[in-house]
Amino acid sequence: MDSAVVAQEIKRADLLQMYYYLRLTRTLEDRITALYRQGRIVGGVYTSHGMEAIAVGYASALECDDVIAPFHRDMGAFLIRGITPGEVIAQYLGKRTGPTKGKDGNVHMGDLKRGIIGFVSHLADNLPVATGAALAFKIRGEARVVFAGTGDGGTSRGDFHEAMNFASVRKLPVVIFCNNNQYAYSTPLRYQMAIKDVVERANAYAMPGEIVDGNDVAAVYLSSRRAIARARAGEGPTFLEFKTMRMHGHSEHDPAKYVPRELLEEWKKKDPILNAEQILRQLGYGDDAYFQEVGQRVKKEVAEGVEFAERSPLPEGPEVLEGVFATEEEVST
Amino acid sequence: MDSAVVAQEIKRADLLQMYYYLRLTRTLEDRITALYRQGRIVGGVYTSHGMEAIAVGYASALECDDVIAPFHRDMGAFLIRGITPGEVIAQYLGKRTGPTKGKDGNVHMGDLKRGIIGFVSHLADNLPVATGAALAFKIRGEARVVFAGTGDGGTSRGDFHEAMNFASVRKLPVVIFCNNNQYAYSTPLRYQMAIKDVVERANAYAMPGEIVDGNDVAAVYLSSRRAIARARAGEGPTFLEFKTMRMHGHSEHDPAKYVPRELLEEWKKKDPILNAEQILRQLGYGDDAYFQEVGQRVKKEVAEGVEFAERSPLPEGPEVLEGVFATEEEVST
Amino acid sequence: MTTATATREVTYLEAISQALDEEMTRDERVFLLGEDIGVYGGAFKITEGFLQKYGEWRVLDTPLSESGFVGAAIGAAMMGLRPVVEMQFADFISCAFDQITEVAAKNHYRWGAPVPMVIRAPFGGGVHGGPFHSECPEGWFFHSPGLKLVAPSTPYDAKGLLKAAIRDPNPVIYFEHKFLYRRVKAVLPAEDFIVPIGRAEVKRSGTDITVVTYGAMVHLALEAADVLAKEGIDLEVVDLRTLIPLDKETIFNSVRKTSKAIMLHEDNKTGGIGAEIAALLAEECFGCLDGPILRIAAPDTPVPFSTPLEEYFLPKVVDVVTAARKLAAY
Amino acid sequence: MTTATATREVTYLEAISQALDEEMTRDERVFLLGEDIGVYGGAFKITEGFLQKYGEWRVLDTPLSESGFVGAAIGAAMMGLRPVVEMQFADFISCAFDQITEVAAKNHYRWGAPVPMVIRAPFGGGVHGGPFHSECPEGWFFHSPGLKLVAPSTPYDAKGLLKAAIRDPNPVIYFEHKFLYRRVKAVLPAEDFIVPIGRAEVKRSGTDITVVTYGAMVHLALEAADVLAKEGIDLEVVDLRTLIPLDKETIFNSVRKTSKAIMLHEDNKTGGIGAEIAALLAEECFGCLDGPILRIAAPDTPVPFSTPLEEYFLPKVVDVVTAARKLAAY
Ligand SMILES: Cc1ncc(C[n+]2csc(CCOP(=O)(O)OP(=O)(O)O)c2C)c(N)n1
């Protein structure tokens, strides 16, 4: 069905806000990539370039007291949960004002107050953790939902299996998604799994699953909303496969020569931002002038973020020794 | 279809041999249980009582240069691969003549020369190991097959997932089975998985699966033979779910009060030895006189085994220090 | 499930059960998860009756998935609950190693998320368990910053340390020794008490030689002390109780007094906790040492099954006596 | 892929690549498996070109499953092959911990099955990797009987130890330091050679103080030695090279000569390898010690990301210099 028609189910304001976050994510990550190229950022830079619709779509479908366990290409979700562009850049620059105060880098950030479970490099490790957060909500009888994901490669890990199984056995209020961008670093799907669609993994747990166009923010939003509603209603977990394509290298150092150019060409046409603009145009929610205006706005916000981050202090050496253990005060709230 | 009719596909001699091993397994394990009750055996005693048809059936379908990675209720497979009742009892008594020379106990035994990968307590750990053995055969172009299994509980472990996935991605010559005896220690299936049949787990790997009556040795044998043939032909792995029931406690110390008596009554009627006798009678391969004769024979063999084990020396303390590392000689063969 | 009465002797096992029961009653955030802890009451019956008393959402039987349910405990802890995980045997903790060392141990340091949870690990040999039901895994976690480790040797410490662990804002691994479950008994105070994490205890004070130990070996050391007393060798037995954070002060004070030290543990020798304490002494108390720092520990092998092998493998009273005589003569 | 030529200098990274290439050519039982080692040539390009040369059944790109492919390597090894596993980063070895410590390490002891395999673990900090791309996991495996551990510091040792590891009948974890990959170079012999497992090497002989170390820290110790030489303090630098089995003889001989010792490693201090060696000295060489055994190591925290934090975290030349001065004055 035509995605603009589908998108009619979504409030105008929500769609416009998603468009804004798509642009903000793109602009922010492009800027981070530029800083990396200039050698200003060290270490890994994993972007969601061309996949922004997934994080923006699902994070927009959540309530503010829900919790997310994002994976490493979910920048839009961090932003929607309230982490500012300035904090993100500070994180990449190792500044004390970043969410981890320089203790960790790039997408390895989290913040319980904003309902974000910090990403752990070890892929799929946060899926069992997400089921535990959902278990806590179920035990306390809270109508809260956890939204957690991993990549196509991450679904090969044992922790994916143990989390999917536990979530379905206990009918936990969690939605588990897979960002299927067809590669795990250089590894194509055929070396990762024998199934045609990642969603088939859900069959092993009698968990309902859905294949979604990951480059259509409206489709991501609506499928997420359905799954979240199911979870909130106590009907248990759902698995969502968001089909997309990794448009950059695994990390910015990687030219990704192993990806056929045609594949990239084909997917370039499905760019989530172009898709969103088409929908907004068709629904009469926005025109080129509006899109440009949003572009200006996010450009300014990112520029301010860079400034904030650059003004921010680096941590001092001795801070290394702080924070290994939590204190009573931190938990007595 | 009537299992006797099905059993016609099996050579008379093979069926009779399977019957012999069913009886030998039952008699041997009953004797081990008795020794445990007398306090002569210490530690865990996990039997295959009422489930003997599974190990006897699949092990009978293998060629001698195939390899097995048995789980902890596969006594029949150990016997068919050539471990003697005497060696088994020696293992339980911690004697030096047991397959592990007293280093390990009970079913934690293995012997590469007899194509048996030693069981590891940590459930499902041997499934990735089994895929690696199959990988070796594939790399060397040998037409050998690996037969490996775990219990219904074991299928919840991450290693089950990682092994199933790798086996199917690389189309390895391995058959993976689940001994579904409806309980994992005290944990019923409903707390273990949300699916109705364990075989549904195979869908996550596009791996063909089959549900088999685990108490019918002929059915186990024939389904195993098909799966083994597939693997040997290079068509890849198969998953077999053997439905059965754990008739004793998890270990002999466990009265298993948590198991409904009716369930046990119902399954008592499906005893694999009674099933086999019925088949043999219907096919005219054996009668009560014959069954008694076999009974006498295995009783004698087990008695001799006990004698052998009791005559065998215990290891000496300093042997503790031997065998941490392998020597050149051991591998230069 | 047993309730505290000031007069009755309780076993080490009952003490653990009491601590769980009292904490669950005191704090509804506390819940249990693990294999067979519900209907069955746990492989060692420590949670017998808990399911009936607290219901299936506070006493969760999990699928056979150590990594999965430890991860789940981490998530629940971050959301404000106080999960207590039961490993059926400490040996299987290896399956959850990644969740414990990479997620639970590092979350607070990395991004400030407290992970208040406890993992109960029934460990140790002397129970004919063989290589996979007798392990002492504490050495691995001793080298994983972000975790606290405790290992009680008496019913009093077992109860007090478990309560302290449950109330601690950090991930704590609670090593309960299977050999002690039904072998040590004591009358416990009726009122609520904890044994603070981070404090060792001198279980026997002496003047000649310090034995630093923990878990089941504490009792071995005390037996050896009685033997040696007859020969005029006066052992001081320091029970670490908490392995991380180490109570350096108590250890150092003892060795400054005796100037001779023996490290005793059931875990493998190489890279064991005794090595760290010996290194600390050689580094920070060198001046007060009047002799080599001896170590008594299991050899560097898995735990063997057969009785004569396991007896050879485990440290014995005679080992401590011999070492102490050697040191006394030094 | 680079081939050995007697005249050209090769990096530590190339030395590893050469060892793999030569062993695969020499022995067709040798094969590689891991993530992205095929088409991509590995995250660090160590196996670049191998896929084309040896084909996809000797250079296997695996699913993202550390436990699965380490287990597979164990199975293949037991069937007579010689698998070499690449961990993309040593940090992810935690996901395969159970297979390594419970299966690979114990199989031969338990039931006599040799497991001749190698796990390559790119480890260590100084590369702005943060908590999950800079870990030093060797301490965990140092306490797991049944494993051999090596950690080369030079291209020569890197090549010779990897060949020895591949030819060893046991599971060997090969810790290759990421910081050294392109920073150290050397001309290597054109002919086949190995560096025997179990032998430390005195990388600088001196008379005053022994520094026992391994991996990247060897170079730090040598730098410090140059600084101290100017002050008349003569350091002896012992490069362990093999962590298990430890070469006690070389360590003891050195300390018997210098009678003063410093343990230096990048891994966390508590429960690190330095603790074991200090304990061995305090136990078996006590008489020859003329001063406390000092330890220089990372503090007990994860590896922080931000540059000023990581610089503070990692041991520095000045730390060694300061410690040596202190010991010299003792
Ligand atoms: C357990 C584990 N092993 C290896 C890695 C190294 N690694 C980081 S990302 C990645 C590929 C991930 O692929 P996928 O899950 O598909 O996510 P994508 O990057 O494609 O979005 C790998 C192998 C890791 N982070 N964790």
Ligand SMILES: Cc1ncc(C[n+]2csc(CCOP(=O)(O)OP(=O)(O)O)c2C)c(N)n1
């Ligand atoms: C990883 C792991 N966790 C826990 C255990 C303890 N344990 C031994 S057998 C068992 C139940 C196994 O159930 P299942 O896999 O169904 O096999 P069954 O005994 O029913 O044949 C458990 C929990 C173990 N052996 N391994």
Ligand SMILES: [Mg+2]
């Ligand atoms: Mg991917």
Ligand SMILES: [Mg+2]
């Ligand atoms: Mg079962």
